[in-house]
Amino acid sequence: MKFTHSLSSLIFLLPLLAQVHATPLSFKGGVAGNNGGAGGAAAAAAATATSSAAATAASSAASAASSATANNSNPQDSLTLDPKVVATGFENNGQDVPAAGQVASLTSANNFINFCLTVPNLPITNGQQIKTGSCNPAPMGIIAATTNMPSSKFVVPTNGQNFAVNQSFTVQMAVSNLDTGFFVNADENFFAAPQQTGSTGNIQGHSHIVIEAVNSFTDTSPTNPNVFAFFKGLNDPAANGQLTADVTSGLDAGTYRIASINTAANHQPALVSIAQHGALDDMVYFTVGGDGAAGNPFSGSGGAAGSTSASGGAASSAASGQATAASSAASSAAAAATSAASTGKGAQGQNAGKGGNQGAQGQANKGGNNAQGGNAGQQQPGRPKGGSPFKVRRDTKNRL
């Protein structure tokens, strides 16, 4: 995304507006008289500009109005809501099924088409990135099916990776279920059209990466989203399933997190059809100018050792807490395998034997997953328990 264009037009407009306002308000006495001439000239020019702009606006409004009338058979031009697209469920505030703490939804009988009238203090978003907030009237659009939920995973950097200060590197991010390469003008069409999907049902969109400094790997303070070390829109289509971005000048020394921001073409966050889903974005932590060890929960031998076997992990990282994790993962793996075997679940036992594949993919439901804890040292070195991260824990109370 580019922010420079809108900013520079704003900078251009501001003095002009200031002049228009200044003329009637501020000139008094002799000194002002001199300036008054200049002010008058400026005002005259501004007035001409304004009146011609007004004329243009009026004529374009007139033509919009006439085309709306002439085209009222085309629902995409009509100013009237077609009854076929009224979401009648929006009339229900949801409190017919009460839940502790649940609040009533706003309701609407007309798809909220005039919602922004309820916040007259806010401008219409109108395709722009209005930093002070705005009200956006575009509908959300096509919601991706569960079979088409986007997902991303960083290939470079990996968790705990270290780069030298100022060292150029290329971020690589694998992405699935996103039709990449679709991006609109971020200054003129921001949030300005509904989310759309392609022929396979994938959201047509693009991604971004953002790198933010954090105090350490164990920092618990929320970051300030206004502050980041690097940002890039990944506008090209993915090549071999991966998007890339060059961090050409590298970064200062520090600890960082890098996150993806997967979006639809008009830059809105990807929307999918269910509330309970895995993260649609990825985030990993890395260092610059570190040795990759001190205070780095991803460093040490847990990862490497874990890649071959759980017992390797335990043996070679005896000094670290990860050894315990790997070892307990291994024993819970063994236990689960035994229990899978004893309950006669042959198929799951086989999966268990294949190591971390299912666990790595986060497929969560079968007993056999615990048996894959043997690779926990590789996949989840920082986790306190082997198989548990992959259990589905649903809050049945809130259904979310």
Ligand SMILES: *[C@@H]1O[C@H](CO)[C@@H](O)[C@H](O)[C@H]1NC(C)=O
């Ligand atoms: C009706 O709309 C179409 C496109 O939406 C436009 O090309 C056409 O000129 C419009 N017709 C009239 C009579 O305004």
Ligand SMILES: *[C@@H]1O[C@H](CO)[C@@H](O)[C@H](O)[C@H]1NC(C)=O
């Ligand atoms: C990194 O680059 C900055 C300028 O971009 C420079 O001030 C700094 O000295 C460099 N540090 C190293 C270690 O190269």
